[in-house]
Amino acid sequence: MTAKRPKAPRGTSHPDTPADSGSSLDGRKIPAAVIKRLSLYARALQELERQQAEKVSSSELSRLLGFTSAQVRKDLAYFGQFGVPGFGYPVGDLRRNLRRILGTDRELQVALVGVGHLGTALLSYGGFTRQGFRIVCAFDKEVSAPRIGAAGIPVYHIDELEKRLAEHAIGFAILTVSSEAAQAVANRLIAAGISAILNFVPVRLQTPEHVKIHYVDLALEMESLSFYTR
């Protein structure tokens, strides 16, 4: 505990952290924004499939989602040639492809850490399940003995984290702990081999390269709304 504090490692040059966003797949560089839209396409296609639509054009999709048709075509073209000139995109086919690309064509196991108000709500939230994510267990430091929480999901004491993660082969975590605990819990998750974290805690987490983190910052969204209504 008497280790030196991780202050600025150097003072001479410019150690500014750049803002990387984008991922390479298959040689090409894919903008992060494209991935977000991919999910939206997938969801729109889900609805179209429900309505028994066989085909959809880029401009129909763009109208549904509020983009331009060129953007739809360009986004999809990053991953292959799914469309048919003079026809459009086959709904079922494209949807299957997008799910495969996103990795949501199989059920993904998720753990949730921090069973407070927000955590509890997310356990019951149907939106994840509907898209192929299954929260298989939850953890909290205030749990003395394993119990069954909301939506029938078992809640364990945080000390069982490593054991249970390995047991269920869990690759994703949702983080809804306190600001104070966030970094320590994240470290444990990462050490346990988790590969992605959805972080609801308004704290910047320090993480290694290979672990992907997305932030959901509710207060931030409200604040920026506030700006636009001045």
Place this chain on the structure above:
Amino acid sequence: MTAKRPKAPRGTSHPDTPADSGSSLDGRKIPAAVIKRLSLYARALQELERQQAEKVSSSELSRLLGFTSAQVRKDLAYFGQFGVPGFGYPVGDLRRNLRRILGTDRELQVALVGVGHLGTALLSYGGFTRQGFRIVCAFDKEVSAPRIGAAGIPVYHIDELEKRLAEHAIGFAILTVSSEAAQAVANRLIAAGISAILNFVPVRLQTPEHVKIHYVDLALEMESLSFYTR
């Protein structure tokens, strides 16, 4: 100047909806991304103020938040000259300025519609209050008589929406209803004069120009995480 085929409108004009993002303030155009970071600056400054720091440099701030120092300076420079060369930014002063710019220097009244799992959790969520937002009332269609919900917030039947919004001069709404109800409820909110909506429902809402909407899409975040861990 040989305009062999000047325009060739081909009959099909493209009325695609462009992806506007950015807002003009005081003549200048401000990128949407800047506003998001403004909230982060404000929060970092809040913490620095708590630690009694008097000044902070752009590079300290950048290290704290993971940006480059040039970006910090440029972002802040959109709104005025807050820094002092050779010194940095005065913490308290800058924080007050940012709060004024964001409009969070006064308490903002918020209504929440849809008291399901997620809605209930948000009523108890401390993160909004801490940043100056106060959820003053909530609405649901399953409420027969007014009752006191989580965190002491009154929950009314949705039919009282218009009356209560006017009564409390509420300008913001959080939307956590079902996908089916989302558009209809949004229409009522807009008709009642709400100016911004934070929408948790994974449905694209049709809204007039002057009402600002932000989407929080939890399943989307999970899906894009999934992509990155392929």
Place this chain on the structure above:
DNA sequence: GGAAGTCTGTGAAAACCTTCACGGGAGCGG
């Protein structure tokens, strides 16, 4: 089977955002 019409995929251009790099103003120590 041919002609008309539709709609994709994609270079090129435009718009947008981030980073670089530096002039010069402000503090500070002597």
Place this chain on the structure above:
DNA sequence: CCGCTCCCGTGAAGGTTTTCACAGACTTCC
């Protein structure tokens, strides 16, 4: 008061994302 150092504000450069616009491919219908 002077020189030294620190660090902001900002034009310019660089990079990324979106939009435009069109050739060509496919469907459809007669």
